[in-house]
Amino acid sequence: MRYEITLSASIPIQGRATVGRWRKEIGDLIRKGEVVLTIETRTTVLEIESESEGILAEIFQETGEEVKSGAILWVIEDKLPETAWVIEDELPKSAEAGEEVAEPGSAESESAGGKISARARWLAEASGVDTNRLKGSGPGGRTIVGDVEEAIARQRTEDQAPKPEVAAAAPTTTKQVTLTPTEQVWVQRMSQAHRDIPQYNMTMVADATRLVAWRAARRDAPSITAIMAKLCADALVDHPRLFGTFLGRSWRENPAVNMAVAVDTPLGMMWPVMHDVKNQPLAKLGANLVTLAQRARDGALTAHDLADANFSLTNLGMFGVESFNGLVLPGLAGVLAIGAIQQEPRIVSGNMEARHVVRLTLGCDRRIIEGAVGARFLARAKELIERSNL
Numbered sequence: 001m002r003y004e005i006t007l008s009a010s011i012p013i014q015g016r017a018t019v020g021r022w023r024k025e026i027g028d029l030i031r032k033g034e035v036v037l038t039i040e041t042r043t044t045v046l047e048i049e050s051e052s053e054g055i056l057a058e059i060f061q062e063t064g065e066e067v068k069s070g071a072i073l074w075v076i077e078d079k080l081p082e083t084a085w086v087i088e089d090e091l092p093k094s095a096e097a098g099e100e101v102a103e104p105g106s107a108e109s110e111s112a113g114g115k116i117s118a119r120a121r122w123l124a125e126a127s128g129v130d131t132n133r134l135k136g137s138g139p140g141g142r143t144i145v146g147d148v149e150e151a152i153a154r155q156r157t158e159d160q161a162p163k164p165e166v167a168a169a170a171p172t173t174t175k176q177v178t179l180t181p182t183e184q185v186w187v188q189r190m191s192q193a194h195r196d197i198p199q200y201n202m203t204m205v206a207d208a209t210r211l212v213a214w215r216a217a218r219r220d221a222p223s224i225t226a227i228m229a230k231l232c233a234d235a236l237v238d239h240p241r242l243f244g245t246f247l248g249r250s251w252r253e254n255p256a257v258n259m260a261v262a263v264d265t266p267l268g269m270m271w272p273v274m275h276d277v278k279n280q281p282l283a284k285l286g287a288n289l290v291t292l293a294q295r296a297r298d299g300a301l302t303a304h305d306l307a308d309a310n311f312s313l314t315n316l317g318m319f320g321v322e323s324f325n326g327l328v329l330p331g332l333a334g335v336l337a338i339g340a341i342q343q344e345p346r347i348v349s350g351n352m353e354a355r356h357v358v359r360l361t362l363g364c365d366r367r368i369i370e371g372a373v374g375a376r377f378l379a380r381a382k383e384l385i386e387r388s389n390l
């Protein structure tokens with residue numbers, strides 16, 4: 001059985017509260033009384049304990065997300081008691097009885113090597129682990145997910161060890177890599193975005209020759225991402241729909257531009273938030289972005305670092321990507337994708353010149369941003385890149 005676990009109204013929350021840190025990952029066994037996650041308020045950190053036992057099947061609230069009483073926190077698949085285990089010898093032997101197939105998250109089943117949880121069996125089959133060779137460490141000698149994960153780690157170590165030369169090459173096998181908890185959360189978020197947001201994209205080319213020259217003349221110049229974030233925020237203030245919040249039959253105008261910036265980390269893509277970008281000096285903004293990116297890579301982001309975004313920016317120019325479509329994140333209305341700055345021939349005052357250009361691709365939620373609104377914003381951003389005095 002699957003159960004949705006909600007934030008109880010009896011938990012003392014005053015004012016705004018956000019998810020702090022998950023102590024458990026998807027697939028972990030949760031015991032009654034164990035702390036599953038923390039909730040952060042302005043004055044305290046609350047530890048949320050599980051009132052039941054089972055497998056953590058799904059996470060609904062990500063780190064930094066605001067949460068209120070009654071909100072669904074996670075989904076648990078119950079762990080059946082000892083008497084409910086399925087034993088092969090007790091199954092009907094006739095062909096009509098059919099065959100039991102264990103699904104991830106279902107009750108324990110019996111293998112030739114002893115009792116094994118369904119989730120452990122599923123992980124073993126997906127990773128090519130022979131369960132008959134495993135020694136269970138769970139209650140009653142049951143094989144659990146941790147036993148399978150140890151076997152996968154041993155197998156990976158053996159695969160990486162030097163192999164003696166043989167006459168014929170050994171056959172290759174495919175491997176399954178488990179997503180990190182951060183990646184699993186973003187799988188849910190991206191699926192939600194594709195399902196719920198009617199997104200469209202438009203691209204405009206800006207002449208960045210002046211910007212490139214400005215950076216080349218300064219040893220302490222901030223990154224292109226920081227500069228683009230600043231110029232983007234300057235353009236956004238004149239187009240409040242792009243950093244507004246869609247509410248179904250209305251939209252809310254936000255007082256400040258809080259920009260989520262994509263950062264590649266060992267745990268997967270993360271989106272720390274730079275708050276009130278418009279009113280930050282460029283030098284301070286650049287330093288803050290460096291600090292945020294490092295905290296993201298170290299896994300040290302706070303709830304504040306991930307809260308209150310109302311627009312997003314992503315830059316793949318450092319990889320040589322000329323243009324691409326960013327994805328509008330759930331709860332936001334727009335995303336600006338920055339491509340690589342490259343030299344191209346351009347006609348300037350009737351003459352052909354080599355100019356530095358950058359492609360800006362704006363992704364919009366059509367429910368709140370019409371095409372003309374998005375186009376006017378891009379035109380303003382282009383103007384600032386080409387003419388603004390940094």
